[in-house]
Amino acid sequence: MNPAQTLAAPPAPAPGSPTASSAKKRGAFQTSRLVAPGTLALILIVFSVLSPVFFSAGNLVGILGQVALLALVAIGLTLVVRAGGIDLSIGVALDLGALASAWLIHDGYRAWVAVAGGLLFALAVGLVNALLIVVLRIPAFLATLSVWFVGTSVQQLLTSGGAPIYLSAPLVPDGFAVIGRGYFLDVDAAVINAASIAVAVALLLGITRYGRKLTMAGEQPSAAKISGLRINALIISAYLLCAVIAGFAGVVLAARSNGYVPGSGQAYLMDAIGAVFIGATISRYGRVSVGGTLIGVVIFGLLDNGLNLIGLSFFWQDLARGLVLLAILLAAVVLGRSKGQPATGIFALLRTAQRQAQSTTVKGSTRQ
Amino acid sequence: MSAAIAPANEAPARSAQGRKPGLAAWIGYAGIGAVLLLFAFGSPFFLTASNIATILTQASVFGIAGVGLATVIIAGGDDVLNGGIDLSTGAVAGLSGTVTALAAAAGAPGLVSVLYGVLVATAIGIVNGLSVTLGLRPLLATLATMGVAASLELVFSQNLKIAVSGSFFEAARASVFLGIPLAAWLMIIIGALGWWVYGKTSWGVNSYAVGQNPTAAQVAGLDPRRYRLASYVLSSALAGLAGTLLVARLSAAVPGIGMQILLDIILVAYMSMIFSRRRLVSVVGTVLAAVFVAALDNGLTLLGVASQWVGAAKGLLILLVLASVTLRGRKNR
Numbered sequence: 001m002n003p004a005q006t007l008a009a010p011p012a013p014a015p016g017s018p019t020a021s022s023a024k025k026r027g028a029f030q031t032s033r034l035v036a037p038g039t040l041a042l043i044l045i046v047f048s049v050l051s052p053v054f055f056s057a058g059n060l061v062g063i064l065g066q067v068a069l070l071a072l073v074a075i076g077l078t079l080v081v082r083a084g085g086i087d088l089s090i091g092v093a094l095d096l097g098a099l100a101s102a103w104l105i106h107d108g109y110r111a112w113v114a115v116a117g118g119l120l121f122a123l124a125v126g127l128v129n130a131l132l133i134v135v136l137r138i139p140a141f142l143a144t145l146s147v148w149f150v151g152t153s154v155q156q157l158l159t160s161g162g163a164p165i166y167l168s169a170p171l172v173p174d175g176f177a178v179i180g181r182g183y184f185l186d187v188d189a190a191v192i193n194a195a196s197i198a199v200a201v202a203l204l205l206g207i208t209r210y211g212r213k214l215t216m217a218g219e220q221p222s223a224a225k226i227s228g229l230r231i232n233a234l235i236i237s238a239y240l241l242c243a244v245i246a247g248f249a250g251v252v253l254a255a256r257s258n259g260y261v262p263g264s265g266q267a268y269l270m271d272a273i274g275a276v277f278i279g280a281t282i283s284r285y286g287r288v289s290v291g292g293t294l295i296g297v298v299i300f301g302l303l304d305n306g307l308n309l310i311g312l313s314f315f316w317q318d319l320a321r322g323l324v325l326l327a328i329l330l331a332a333v334v335l336g337r338s339k340g341q342p343a344t345g346i347f348a349l350l351r352t353a354q355r356q357a358q359s360t361t362v363k364g365s366t367r368q
Numbered sequence: 369m370s371a372a373i374a375p376a377n378e379a380p381a382r383s384a385q386g387r388k389p390g391l392a393a394w395i396g397y398a399g400i401g402a403v404l405l406l407f408a409f410g411s412p413f414f415l416t417a418s419n420i421a422t423i424l425t426q427a428s429v430f431g432i433a434g435v436g437l438a439t440v441i442i443a444g445g446d447d448v449l450n451g452g453i454d455l456s457t458g459a460v461a462g463l464s465g466t467v468t469a470l471a472a473a474a475g476a477p478g479l480v481s482v483l484y485g486v487l488v489a490t491a492i493g494i495v496n497g498l499s500v501t502l503g504l505r506p507l508l509a510t511l512a513t514m515g516v517a518a519s520l521e522l523v524f525s526q527n528l529k530i531a532v533s534g535s536f537f538e539a540a541r542a543s544v545f546l547g548i549p550l551a552a553w554l555m556i557i558i559g560a561l562g563w564w565v566y567g568k569t570s571w572g573v574n575s576y577a578v579g580q581n582p583t584a585a586q587v588a589g590l591d592p593r594r595y596r597l598a599s600y601v602l603s604s605a606l607a608g609l610a611g612t613l614l615v616a617r618l619s620a621a622v623p624g625i626g627m628q629i630l631l632d633i634i635l636v637a638y639m640s641m642i643f644s645r646r647r648l649v650s651v652v653g654t655v656l657a658a659v660f661v662a663a664l665d666n667g668l669t670l671l672g673v674a675s676q677w678v679g680a681a682k683g684l685l686i687l688l689v690l691a692s693v694t695l696r697g698r699k700n701r
Contacts, residue, residue, distance in 0.1 A: 086507075132687065136691050138687065138691060141453070141507075142638060143687070145631070145634065146683040146684070146687045147683070148631075148683075149631060149679055149680070149682055149683030150679070150680050150683035150684065152679055153676050153677065153678075153679040153680035153683065154680070156676035156679075157676055157677075157680075161676065162676075270511060270514070270515060273508075273511060274508075274511065274512070274515075277505075277508050314522075315519060315522035315523045315526070315527065316519065316523060317519070318515045318516075318518055318519030318522070319515070319516055319519035319520060319523065321515055321519075322512045322513065322514070322515030322516035322519060323512075323516060325508075325511070325512040325515065326495075326499065326509070326512035326513065326516070329499075329504055329508050329509070329512065330499060330502060330504060333502060333503045333504050334502060334503075
């Protein structure tokens with residue numbers, strides 16, 4: 001596959017792209033793969049200079065706690081993107097996971113029932129997605145977009161118009177509270193949860209046969225099908241796993257915040273997509289991976305925290321985030337282009353337009 | 369040679385077998401007719417002139433921004449992950465509305481402040497278009513600019529509602545010509561222009577070609593980047609115009625409204641497929657879809673359906689549309 005595929009639009013504008021891609025594979029190293037780690041280092045250095053508190057152990061550990069939920073959501077999304085899809089309803093899975101578990105705790109059930117209930121609710125979202133995408137063959141973006149619509153309504157209906165659920169702290173069983181607020185060896189439980197899921201998914205994608213099959217199903221569906229893989233089952237499994245991981249993030253959120261607020265999950269969506277595709281830039285093949293996704297997540301976490309510390313208002317944070325995202329992706333795409341490929345961009349565009357105008361006039365004259 | 373090319377130029381077909389219109393071509397119209405009839409019988413107010421004017425005004429914002437998005441999808445292809453999509457359109461509309469309201473509040477004349485809004489929107493469109501022509505996936509490029517536009521809106525407005533007043537905005541809201549409000553006229557004019565450009569001119573045919581099969585279009589001597597760059601700029605400019613219309617209608621720029629209207633804009637642009645025999649996104653279809661979605665909102669409210677069900681109804685509607693489109697596509701294969 002074309003190395004820059006995940007980032008760049010596949011209809012490559014260059015006529016000589018087949019040779020260009022083989023040239024890229026032979027090339028020793030792509031500078032584009034350094035963009036994301038470089039940005040991470042740059043952010044660390046800049047904020048360390050600007051704020052004395054930033055580069056302290058306490059602050060950096062605190063950042064890990066803040067990004068744990070985003071990391072969970074983004075890891076789930078990594079699975080789906082690896083399988084060649086996208087999941088915009090991931091916030092709905094998170095919300096329903098949080099809703100079900102908070103609800104069950106509120107009604108006095110035990111901790112494991114609440115966790116299982118949350119995961120089951122989230123699984124339902126994954127099932128709907130898989131049904132729409134694999135059985136009805138609706139494009140993943142639009143299918144999950146409508147699940148987002150419907151899921152938001154479902155939440156409002158289940159909570160009689162969007163009333164939050166608050167749990168009073170003494171009534172929450174310890175077994176539930178520890179999922180989001182516990183500490184083990186002075187490490188936040190949310191961080192432990194995210195880290196263990198990250199390791200599990202990284203191993204799943206990295207060393208198991210399932211991971212390789214999933215990658216094949218995502219990158220070369222026709223070839224995978226011809227070579228006898230059951231790509232439908234693989235893609236379904238990716239959406240289910242993604243929804244369950246997002247649901248687990250919801251359970252952690254409910255335990256951490258002692259309650260459930262409708263619609264809180266969608267806030268993670270955009271950052272998660274950004275983090276996953278930032279992660280794709282560090283791969284030689286433009287492939288998404290858990291490690292890369294975590295780099296993206298940490299970039300967003302450090303950026304938010306640093307901007308807070310230097311006292312920039314909340315309004316500017318999205319701007320910084322959007323600009324950093326655009327800059328990383330653009331730099332990776334521009335640097336990732338091999339030299340054999342004709343230059344693109346506005347100047348080349350003007351040049352081709354000019355050439356085209358000439359050729360069309362020539363064609364027109366020959367036709368007459 | 370030219371005879372072989374001619375049919376492809378007349379109508380960019382998705383598949384050769386889709387030539388027969390058949391019954392399926394009318395399913396879209398029939399479904400919509402049925403829903404509208406239901407509303408007309410369900411509520412005596414639904415078909416009154418003032419209610420229809422309200423529906424048209426509501427439709428104009430999504431319709432105009434949707435026409436922009438439709439051009440992006442036409443020139444980029446309707447595969448959402450890799451093809452054309454503009455996620456920033458809602459946020460750009462919000463940003464443009466805020467800029468317009470701020471300019472009006474600072475004392476700029478009405479038309480000039482609208483111009484400021486549209487200019488800022490166009491600037492974001494140029495960023496989108498350049499990023500995409502550089503080779504970035506549209507989904508990611510516009511995701512990033514969506515964040516930038518939404519945050520600029522917050523920075524400019526400080527997350528406060530900015531009221532607009534003055535005769536210009538009152539006129540934009542209230543003036544009616546031949547029984548149809550000004551905003552709806554704008555939508556009709558833009559729809560007609562878009563129909564002419566994308567249905568009747570070589571620019572439009574080339575845009576479809578570039579979107580449907582970029583490789584073939586390139587071999588034929590077209591440069592996809594030219595059509596795509598233009599479509600992103602157009603999309604943002606139209607989103608900006610829609611944003612100023614929204615400000616005129618609400619008499620204020622409300623922060624955060626961009627995210628709310630994004631879903632409707634995407635819905636409207638993709639729903640245009642059901643109005644096309646070949647299941648292609650089209651400008652006229654987008655305008656019709658915008659009117660239908662506005663009528664659906666309006667009708668459900670008139671029937672007394674709770675607002676949380678309206679969202680669910682819209683989500684199911686997109687699914688229905690898409691399922692019908694994809695089922696039909698499979699039959700052709």
